[in-house]
Amino acid sequence: MVNIIWACMAIAGIVYALFNGTIEDVNKAIFTSANDAVTLTIGLISILVFWMGMMKVAEKAGILQMLANLFRPIIVRLFPELPKDHPAIGYILSNITANLFGLGNAATPMGLKAMEEMKKLSGTQEASRSMITFLALNTSGLTLIPTTVIAIRMQYGSVEPTEIVGTTIIATIISTTSALLIDRFYYYKSIRRK
Template sequence: MVNLIWIAMIVVGIVYSMWNGTVSEVNTAMFDASTQAVELVIGFVAVFTFWLGMMEIANQSGLLDKLTKLTRPLLVKIFPELSPKDPALGFIMSNITANFFGLGNAATPFGLKAMSALQANNPNPHVPTRSMVTFLCLNTAALTLFPTTVISLRMTHGAIEPMDIVIPAFLATCCSCLVALTLDRIFYFFTIKKRRR
């Protein structure tokens, strides 16, 4: 369906440019946009390569494992359904760490593995568990220290201080995580109360 929408938009745009007599302007805009897209991708590649490399070094050095052990007590409080030795906690921590450094692409495989591990212990496969909902809230809110995508965009467009976004982004994602966890707990409380009735 999305492909049909895109095709319809392109066809309508071309037909309108022919009817309006602005075909040359449309061609110029298409080539300019293509050039900008290539420059943008090159900027992304540089930043993402650096941070993905840092994540791989942290993983191979055992830093991620140590970080997981260090934060395990906090994760057990956030996910009370899980035991401290549950393998899902390791995947959840890896996902949170990748998101923390703004590596959404690196965080996705860890998130999928975490959901698979949580689903393995789900007594009703068609209904998400409390831990699955909580993890989805955390993953969506994504506490982020280095928003690499935004920094890359700012670098590509010649921002004087592309790292200026770090502190505001961190504060904003702290607030979003707190709101997500609070709403998660509130809705869970109402769900339990409704079930008891």
């Protein structure tokens, strides 16, 4: 559906430019934007590869395991219906760790595996409490170091590309706390209704 909306907007813009006499400006903008997109993408790939390499180094050095052990008590409390040694817990921990470092693309496969494991555990087509909580956590924008945004700021010549880290941490704390409170509110509200 979104593809159709974008296509309609592009067609409407081109038709308007034809009647308005600004088709040359539209052509120039299309090619300039395409060039900028390719340049930005190549820059983001290099940053993503760097951080994924750093994650591999952290994994081999045991830092990720240390972080997983640090967050395990919190995760076990957030997902009480999951057995403590269930594979979903490991995937959730990996997903959250990758998200904390702003590696959303690297976190996605682990998040999907966590959802698959939780679905197997629930045995139904409906989303379980754990699945909803995990989705709320991921949707809240759980990030401490926004590597992708820092990379974009570096590419566009920002004098201080890392100055957003402080505000990102504040936003993460507020959004994650809000997501968990809303998740719990609706969970307990549904229990009271039953």
